[in-house]
Amino acid sequence: MGEPLNIGVIGCGVISGQYLASFDRLAAVNLVAVADLAPDRAAAATDGRTGVRAATVAELLSAPDVELVVNLTVPDAHDEIALQAIAAGKSVYGEKPLASTTQRARTVLDAAEKAHVVVGCAPDTVLGTGVQTARAAIDRGLIGAPVAATATMVVPGHELWHPNPDFYYQPGGGPLLDMGPYYVSALVTLLGPVVSVIGTASRTRSTRIIGSGPRSGEAIPVSTGTHVTGVLTHASGVLSTLVMSFDAVATRSANIEVHGETGSLALPDPNRFDGEVQWRRLHGEGWETLPVSAGYRDAGRGYGVADLALTPPGAEPRAGGVLGYHVLDIMESVLDSAASDRRVPVTSTAERPRPVHLQSLGPDASGTRSG
Template identity: 70%
Template sequence: MGIPLTPAKQLNVGIIGCGAIIAQYLANFRRLDSVNLVAVADLDPARAQAVADSYEGVRALSVDGLLAADDVELVLNLTIPAAHADIALKAIAAGKSVYGEKPLAATTAEAKEVLEAASAAGVLVGCAPDTVLGTGIQTARKAIDDGLIGAPVSATATMATPGHERWHPNPDFYYQPGGGPLLDMGPYYVSALVTLLGPVVSVIGAASHTRSERTIGSGPREGQKVPVDIDSHVTGVLVHASGALSTLFMSFDAVKTKSPNIEIHGEKGSLIVPDPNHFDGDVQLFALGAEDWETLPVSAGYKDSGRGFGIADLAATPEGQEPRAGGQLAFHALEIMESVLASAKSGQAVAIKSTTARPASVELTELSTAVHA
């Protein structure tokens, strides 16, 4: 049987960071019996108060006040990536589990400290993206597990855009160290590849950039130039422990692509996997000897899911087990991305030191099992 989304006990959650992404979490928390939002905090008290005013039973606190609150069991960390490790470590020191937006931390060194602290404290660590729990990735996972493509041989993962400065009013951080197409969007793609094909043992990468500055295309700073201090086009090959090879193509320099976001190729067929930044989407199979692509029926994953379902899944994870969207997967994905960039600089393959169990699959779970009456 699949893990239900509604365990016997609700998980009391406090959110630190009330930026734009919080709206998606709030919408889904209202649908999840297993998540009980009790408090929010932000460096801007007015933003926290606005969230509290919009959500019945939620109080606005200072960051320190939320960390000290006895009724907060898990901290949802929606701060900027540079603050992820600091907030996570403070929450763990307060005896609370942590679920963070991607990435787990700014560096693997910081992420390792978070996981070690959580292990010593006996609390759980979860991390976005939880898109891997939706019907898109999980239906593709089931097709692979059911042998529809035979033994997987290779995969391609493609993300191409001319750059976020065209729509983002303050895109500076995308072009500074810690930014770039791989670290920004790679967590979705790498987490999906590991979920589908298992852990990675080595990588090799190459990278480039086309221009030294970008022009902001919208908002009050429209027309301003921002410097580019990172490589804005990254490609890499991931060698999975299974022997399958995945090729990454992550670019802020390409205009458009018609390639599927992810393709998986096996001895008996090929799969088109939907956008890993979404929770659903069609999975298509071209079996050896077939005449055309076949759209597979939805057969696995949390239906109608969205950001925050990873917390519900964590709440329902049996004691002693790693959450599917857990810290180990997030750490492994972060090390893979760091290593691709390191390889691009050195020109040498880089061995991946960490590993992770391939997360357990998600049986098809109807949203009706998780919605408030």
């Protein structure tokens, strides 16, 4: 066991608040600096945090006491900041996606390998008790051999609540690239890597009307698919059906279901760390709630950084760059299939991440450096 991993955060927008709250109680990491293009936001992030300083991006990247950079910038800047951190000899953990394209993400992984630093990538929701309890049930054989899975996210569109939703309706946006990382990361964690996909996409409206904020009532153009369906073939032979939509209202089905020869599982929202896992057994009478049996208890965004800090040297973090790249490759391949009307092989792969045994990470936990 050793000292906590010293980290710095770049990007102090809305999502940073959840990360900072986790870092306040995670003993495996030690927050030393924050930076943002808006100095007032960086300064605000230091309030009430002893030993944490506000810095410019350049100052944080060059700081000798920062060992890992937590990259919470906008998606289009993910690879740029990651490459600067790696060039400075620092490991990096980024919000999803790893980069805006697989080509740009590949440069990050290649640079990290040459520099002998570690890359982590959100979402880390898969490390919580929801997905991990379901994974433990699969590994114990509660549903027999897995056969199929479904992953469904149906909402009417972010323009109803977001004051500036333009990005979600342009290439690089859409429901799959926005929310798909949570669902696809969960499917790979549960069932292993994907080898090929078939996808299709549609767009129900050419414009959207902003429903809140100073631009309320303004029409914005839609230039990307807003309903995406894909069939993912896992290396194990399991078939997962993915439905990601900004075009409908809601669904009553579980966010993720996994079906096996002798049982089925219904999982909670993969955008959460917890929630009930339901089990229906062959010849059983109704659904049963499984007791929590795996995952980090009381987890929140940023637990993937602590998990990285506790990862043995040379091992891939559970929320690692290799998994983040594979998830991005799967999603790009679904969109490629939809555009080309053909099955598309997924050329990357990732090992199914190691399971998380039921445990808590908090003030009494000790951290070890990840190398």
